[in-house]
Amino acid sequence: MTRKEQKEEKRKAILMTALTLFVERGYHETKITDIAEAVPMSTGLLFHYFESKEELLKELVTMGAQGTGSARPTGDVPPDVHLTGFLGQLFSYAKEQPWVFYMFVLMGQVRRAGMPEEARQIAASIDTFGMTAELIKAGQKKGIFHKGDVLLMSKCFWASVQGIMEEMAMDKDMKAPSPEWIVSMLK
Amino acid sequence: MTRKEQKEEKRKAILMTALTLFVERGYHETKITDIAEAVPMSTGLLFHYFESKEELLKELVTMGAQGTGSARPTGDVPPDVHLTGFLGQLFSYAKEQPWVFYMFVLMGQVRRAGMPEEARQIAASIDTFGMTAELIKAGQKKGIFHKGDVLLMSKCFWASVQGIMEEMAMDKDMKAPSPEWIVSMLK
DNA sequence: GAGTTTATTGAATAAAAATTCAACGAATTT
């Protein structure tokens, strides 16, 4: 047991190190030796834990895909309040639990171009937009949000969030914006 | 003369092809052979026109850095109208003059991590935020924009725009959002 | 504690991609 736990620990350490480097420097600019050095361990040992660099990325993206769903509306909170609250939590993670924050950033980056195709597909398989689109539709019905194509509004909302989070990931000193600013894009 | 013009034409063709591929697939996922094939020309010839792949990127970024300044306020248009108009134009470029649009996307991407450091520095040297911050400050004075750290607001504004443009670059069928949505982030 | 499995290393190898180059055809000059 201790042996297996040890292994899991180390796997996790590698994953977190890779996540950090992938987000801070980019997947392609992060060399396998950079990850090994940062963990730290020998490069050879890294392949004892993960088949390949791409496999490492795919495992991260799979984790990220599972951890999604927290944006789902709970109960009867008004849509704008729900989104505002969600963003507030997300932004506060940037300081407290960077890996949650980084995972979000990574997922967004992988979903776009510039990464190995297989990883992209995993990230693309989860539907963030649809979920938020529902929420926006509800908000429109209540007269809280302005009119417009809900899917487009959802995409813009998340694209903005992604853009801001990438900026925050790059510049550690940047303060988080007020969630209201972003939500007001929908009002 | 015809000879030199010919050369300039070809250089431009390479630059535009590279710009497209860099934005659509990402710098690192674009192989030098992909560019050559797309132009089309042999891989060897490409090095007759550009020293290296990185040099090619740097030339693009330098071009992009020079073409900046259109966001500068002209005359006495209200800040919100100015920004709305600017975005409207930018988004319409996405269809009409994709390379202008792509250049914007590339500049943003290069400024962030994941690209060769030298290129990053060129992109980082131009100050987009400061210019918009002035505009926002003016808007605040007039009571058009809400209170808040103008630099942060400026960063968030551009981060949102960048995020949305990257989304549009990836998904050609995506409609452009209404510029008002984004500007309302500041109101 | 002998034997087996697992962790670890760093140098050797393989794979992928950028870059060079010798050769040739086309244009330009004289």
Place this chain on the structure above:
DNA sequence: AAATTCGTTGAATTTTTATTCAATAAACTC
């Protein structure tokens, strides 16, 4: 039209980076 320069190619080379591997140490099983 001979000589020279420039454009062009694609295969060979170099460089970079991922991946393997033989050897060793440590942990665990019996």
